[in-house]
Amino acid sequence: MAEDTAETTPGVPERGRRRRKIAAEPAAPACAMSIHAHPDDQEFTVGGTLAKWARSGCRVITVCITSGGAGSNQSTPLDMTREALVPIREEEQRRACQALGISDVVFLGYEDGVLEPSIALRRDLTRIIRRYKPDAVVCGDPTVRFYGKGYMNHPDHRVAADVALDAVFPSAETRLIFPELLAEGLDPHHVKRVFIHGAPRPDAFVDISSTLDAKLAALREHKSQMGQWDPADMITAWAREQGKSRGLAAAEAYRLMVLEGP
Ligand SMILES: [Zn+2]
Numbered sequence: 001m002a003e004d005t006a007e008t009t010p011g012v013p014e015r016g017r018r019r020r021k022i023a024a025e026p027a028a029p030a031c032a033m034s035i036h037a038h039p040d041d042q043e044f045t046v047g048g049t050l051a052k053w054a055r056s057g058c059r060v061i062t063v064c065i066t067s068g069g070a071g072s073n074q075s076t077p078l079d080m081t082r083e084a085l086v087p088i089r090e091e092e093q094r095r096a097c098q099a100l101g102i103s104d105v106v107f108l109g110y111e112d113g114v115l116e117p118s119i120a121l122r123r124d125l126t127r128i129i130r131r132y133k134p135d136a137v138v139c140g141d142p143t144v145r146f147y148g149k150g151y152m153n154h155p156d157h158r159v160a161a162d163v164a165l166d167a168v169f170p171s172a173e174t175r176l177i178f179p180e181l182l183a184e185g186l187d188p189h190h191v192k193r194v195f196i197h198g199a200p201r202p203d204a205f206v207d208i209s210s211t212l213d214a215k216l217a218a219l220r221e222h223k224s225q226m227g228q229w230d231p232a233d234m235i236t237a238w239a240r241e242q243g244k245s246r247g248l249a250a251a252e253a254y255r256l257m258v259l260e261g262p
Helices: 041-045 047-055 082-100 119-132 155-171 179-183 212-220 232-246
Strands: 003-005 019-021 031-036 059-066 104-110 136-139 193-197 204-207 251-258
Touching: 031 041, 031 047, 031 119, 031 155, 041 047, 041 212, 047 059, 047 082, 047 204, 047 212, 059 082, 059 119, 059 155, 082 104, 082 212, 104 119, 119 155, 119 179, 136 155, 155 193, 204 232, 212 232, 232 251
Parallel strands: 031 059, 031 136, 059 104, 136 193
Antiparallel strands: 193 251, 204 251
């Protein structure tokens, strides 16, 4: 939300510098829902923000669309099965949420690695948004296919973000989309703000200096994925990089959508 202001005065050298007006950090919502594809996705990306909000009294609900049954190439033993891995990863996610101060964790039970942008998934996310009525939803950026030269965004991440946004708008707030949800007693709900992480041009920044340790502690709970690797150096560098443009030592950066009411 920072905007460049052309506060210059022609011919006056000391007025010739472009000044950047820094927008205040967005206030913590009263209730936030974090929607991601896999256990550990939220810890890598938005854990510092969620811990900070939780400490300020925000109710945070973590939604894991899959339970991470596909594991990872580096850390999953060859004799591991999807069925055996699912309860391990769900327990790791619960413990990670505890480290962040989050007590509500919902697993939707979709298959890891083959997520599709289906109407069934949109209905499930709409249902859960209407049930918990979050003011803010936190999710990824479905438009990003490539990050740098070395990482192609996981298809499950793109799908999770895409369907989360579709559920926020229009499904959650429109009465006659998924009328079967009305029959379940779930009335329309308008989400006011969407925090999109991993966006190419972020415009909202959350200072996570006070919760970087909690973010790291939460990440380390994903033991089946971390193996011997300590994420501290990489995550600290990410936080520094994301805060750099705002003079923050550690931040998580977002594209912030402030949605008009229905
Ligand atoms: Zn993931």
